[in-house]
Amino acid sequence: MVTDAQLPAGPHPLPPLVGAGVIVPTGDGRVLIGRRTTAGESPSWSLPGGKVDHPGESFEQAAARELAEETGIVLPAERMRVLAVLLDHELGRTRVTAAVLAPPSLAEALVTEPHACAGWERVAVDALPEPMFYPSAQVLSAWLPDYRAPGGTSHYRL
Numbered sequence: 001m002v003t004d005a006q007l008p009a010g011p012h013p014l015p016p017l018v019g020a021g022v023i024v025p026t027g028d029g030r031v032l033i034g035r036r037t038t039a040g041e042s043p044s045w046s047l048p049g050g051k052v053d054h055p056g057e058s059f060e061q062a063a064a065r066e067l068a069e070e071t072g073i074v075l076p077a078e079r080m081r082v083l084a085v086l087l088d089h090e091l092g093r094t095r096v097t098a099a100v101l102a103p104p105s106l107a108e109a110l111v112t113e114p115h116a117c118a119g120w121e122r123v124a125v126d127a128l129p130e131p132m133f134y135p136s137a138q139v140l141s142a143w144l145p146d147y148r149a150p151g152g153t154s155h156y157r158l
Helices: 059-071 134-143
Strands: 017-023 029-037 044-046 047-049 079-090 095-099 117-124 155-157
Touching: 017 059, 017 134, 029 059, 029 155, 047 059, 047 134, 059 079, 059 117, 079 134, 095 134
Parallel strands: 017 095
Antiparallel strands: 017 047, 029 044, 029 117, 079 095, 079 155
16 A cells, blocks of 8 residues: 555646546457557557547547547447446556446447557457557456456446
8 A cells, every 4th residue: 555655746747647448349249359559569459449538528428439530430428338437557647547338339340540550350258369458458357357457456336
């Protein structure tokens, strides 16, 4: 446990990140994941998702927007459901991520951001590949009771 005396004094030099990770199940035991190829990072697997960008944007709205931007799949924000809010400091800064469950979809996922994703696949939840992008692993662990994500994140289930 960190005590107040161990916390750095003054404001943190990096602003917090606030975002949403989107779980898009298929209804037949699979989930949509992408091959993450962001410059400056080791390749990994990732759920769709990203930052809450707009003033007044909810986690559900951010999830629907990011899903559409990254995959071309359009699902209504009203059908999205926040499962948990996750808090981590893995990047050396505060990050808050909502684990958002989308309605099941088999819509074609397009690579709309080739600089960040090499392709989308639907993978069986009992055969998820590694390495998984840290926030995506945390989001998956909020949804799948047997999924073992790395530690270091506080889960606030809703």
